[in-house]
Amino acid sequence: MEKYLYLILDIFSFIVPFAVSFERKRLHFIRFWKPYFLAILLVGLFFIAWDVFFTIEDVWGFNDRYLVGWDILHLPIEEWLFFLLIPYASNFIHYSLLYLFPKPKLRDQQTIRIAGVLFVTAVLIAVVNFERIYTLCSFGLFALLMLLQLIYRFKELNRYLLSFLIILVPFFIVNSWLTGSFTEEPIVYYNDMENLGIRLGTIPVEDIFYCFSLLYGSVLLFEYFKKKEL
Numbered sequence: 001m002e003k004y005l006y007l008i009l010d011i012f013s014f015i016v017p018f019a020v021s022f023e024r025k026r027l028h029f030i031r032f033w034k035p036y037f038l039a040i041l042l043v044g045l046f047f048i049a050w051d052v053f054f055t056i057e058d059v060w061g062f063n064d065r066y067l068v069g070w071d072i073l074h075l076p077i078e079e080w081l082f083f084l085l086i087p088y089a090s091n092f093i094h095y096s097l098l099y100l101f102p103k104p105k106l107r108d109q110q111t112i113r114i115a116g117v118l119f120v121t122a123v124l125i126a127v128v129n130f131e132r133i134y135t136l137c138s139f140g141l142f143a144l145l146m147l148l149q150l151i152y153r154f155k156e157l158n159r160y161l162l163s164f165l166i167i168l169v170p171f172f173i174v175n176s177w178l179t180g181s182f183t184e185e186p187i188v189y190y191n192d193m194e195n196l197g198i199r200l201g202t203i204p205v206e207d208i209f210y211c212f213s214l215l216y217g218s219v220l221l222f223e224y225f226k227k228k229e230l
Contacts (some may be wrong), residue, residue: 014085035225044083119146
């Protein structure tokens with residue numbers, strides 16, 4: 001059974017949010033399937049290209065012990081599914097919270113200040129750790145996202161920052177599993193020469209900023225496609 005572990009984590013993370021998406025009386029989220037999956041797919045393709053490069057460069061790797069054994073472009077099939085299923089499940093939490101609790105959100109000035117602080121911090125970390133490729137890329141992309149936020153003042157961040165704090169709960173559970181908290185060996189292992197070496201439990205701190213860029217990027221694209229009525 002252990003060779004199905006990563007696949008099981010993918011499917012169990014996705015199956016409940018996906019099933020609830022068909023509920024018709026309230027959120028009925030599946031009605032947005034076209035713009036939502038398109039946004040996830042486009043953002044996912046960027047991160048898959050990144051993933052393939054980092055795997056080839058041994059920035060991280062995958063433990064065959066917990067994989068079914070089907071690879072495409074150096075990535076196990078479970079990793080491909082990760083970029084489709086996990087963003088769906090994670091951002092479904094955001095839209096469910098938005099539906100159930102529509103009022104809580106940060107004021108515009110608060111969001112700008114937070115984005116400004118995050119931008120400066122991410123730039124400094126990326127520059128100081130220029131030789132660590134995962135640190136450079138994860139904080140660099142996050143800094144770019146915050147820069148775009150400061151320029152275009154996307155309203156979505158006023159609420160998404162709050163939702164992300166909730167999303168971090170399942171993120172820590174699933175990512176802890178992937179990085180070896182509950183198994184003899186990690187499913188996904190990292191070359192610590194390419195990151196800060198700072199772990200939250202077993203999770204490299206870069207993963208949080210990587211995850212935020214993946215998820216928030218999908219939300220921005222989804223909202224754009226919705227407005228265009230795709």
